[in-house]
Amino acid sequence: MKILFFDLETTGIRYWRNGIHQISGEVVIDGECKESFNFHVRPNPQCDVDEEALKICHVTKEQIFAYPPMEEVYKQFVQMLSKYVDKYDRTDKFFLAGYNNSSFDNYFLKAFFVQNGDNYFYSWFWVNSIDVMVLATQHLLEERHKMPDFKQETVARALGIELEADKLHNASYDIYLTREIYKRLIG
Structure with a gap:
């Protein structure tokens, strides 16, 4: 089974108007991490940038627009994917x-794929994905009413995962938390 655990940091909450400035994750095949990645991305030049979104991630416009261009990062990302998936084989894909x-x-x-001229996103990924938040819902049914919210940080704490609050909203740290939550849930 091929799973691409991933997290993004973006310039806002509207995928049709905002862009990505960080893509992090891990390639996990049959339960084993084969590769980790952490790409900083110059967002699409036409995207809107919400200053509040950047503050949450502790980055500035100057920083994100100094990152490598999205076309370059897209090529690196697809090169990595192609080491593990044959996009021409309909039975060989990642679960996101x-x-x-x-x-x-x-x-x-x-x-991001479409903005880079690639309309074949589902050649790489199954249309259904694994949402760890949804998995945690079932696991925490009895405790949910005591929880102030269902953010990743809150769920991690409820599952007894120690975390470093100053690292939250960095995609590479958030994916670490996602994997830790996932391990506890399917454990």
């Missing part, structure tokens, strides 16, 4: 996995 990825990150990642 993340925290709240079904309603957020997946849309941004697909838009």
